[in-house]
Amino acid sequence: EDQVTQSPEALRLQEGESSSLNCSYTVSGLRGLFWYRQDPGKGPEFLFTLYSAGEEKEKERLKATLTKKESFLHITAPKPEDSATYLCAVHPDSNYQLIWGAGTKLIIKP
Amino acid sequence: KAGVTQTPRYLIKTRGQQVTLSCSPISGHRSVSWYQQTPGQGLQFLFEYFSETQRNKGNFPGRFSGRQFSNSRSEMNVSTLELGDSALYLCASSFQDNSPLHFGNGTRLTVT
Numbered sequence: 001e002d003q004v005t006q007s008p009e010a011l012r013l014q015e016g017e018s019s020s021l022n023c024s025y026t027v028s029g030l031r032g033l034f035w036y037r038q039d040p041g042k043g044p045e046f047l048f049t050l051y052s053a054g055e056e057k058e059k060e061r062l063k064a065t066l067t068k069k070e071s072f073l074h075i076t077a078p079k080p081e082d083s084a085t086y087l088c089a090v091h092p093d094s095n096y097q098l099i100w101g102a103g104t105k106l107i108i109k110p
Numbered sequence: 111k112a113g114v115t116q117t118p119r120y121l122i123k124t125r126g127q128q129v130t131l132s133c134s135p136i137s138g139h140r141s142v143s144w145y146q147q148t149p150g151q152g153l154q155f156l157f158e159y160f161s162e163t164q165r166n167k168g169n170f171p172g173r174f175s176g177r178q179f180s181n182s183r184s185e186m187n188v189s190t191l192e193l194g195d196s197a198l199y200l201c202a203s204s205f206q207d208n209s210p211l212h213f214g215n216g217t218r219l220t221v222t
Binding site: 031032034045091097101 | 114152
């Protein structure tokens with residue numbers, strides 16, 4: 001069964017304290033993996049798409065990486081405005097429908 | 111470029127009523143997907159429309175329906191509302207298959 005698991009469920013960091021969020025997936029074949037950021041009361045905002053193992057994408061303090069079984073969202077020297085829920089979604093070969101993780105709630109304390 | 115627009119932003123309805131939510135996708139995007147989001151269940155896929163045809167459907171009862179118009183705008187309807195239908199309903203559009211979804215800010219539906 002296609003499955004996406006995100007960890008941890010919640011993460012509290014001090015401002016400037018770097019860390020990583022994990023998205024592990026079990027799918028028959030990967031067409032793409034997507035990272036989103038969601039602020040309370042708003043829709044998810046697209047961050048990155050990764051298509052193949054070894055691929056990396058960067059945007060400001062965020063860097064997404066992909067292996068054959070998982071993706072990491074690395075956040076470097078985070079600021080309070082990076083606080084949000086980060087969602088991962090996988091597009092498997094076997095299904096048009098995206099498989100979504102439950103998200104990681106990130107809190108950056110000043 | 112304007113983003114995905116959903117109306118209304120908030121709705122309060124009573125059990126048994128019906129509701130229609132509207133979504134205007136990004137210009138040029140022909141695919142529109144609908145999701146239900148609740149704290150306990152996360153993002154749940156409702157259905158996806160492409161060029162006025164429902165292309166994919168999630169595991170929701172028939173009370174949930176949708177349609178897409180020739181200008182790609184989409185509506186979803188929920189009939190005979192239940193308390194459990196209270197949720198944030200999100201619409202997302204995409205340019206083509208396997209391209210990123212772009213979400214609106216949702217309609218917050220409360221059923222009392």
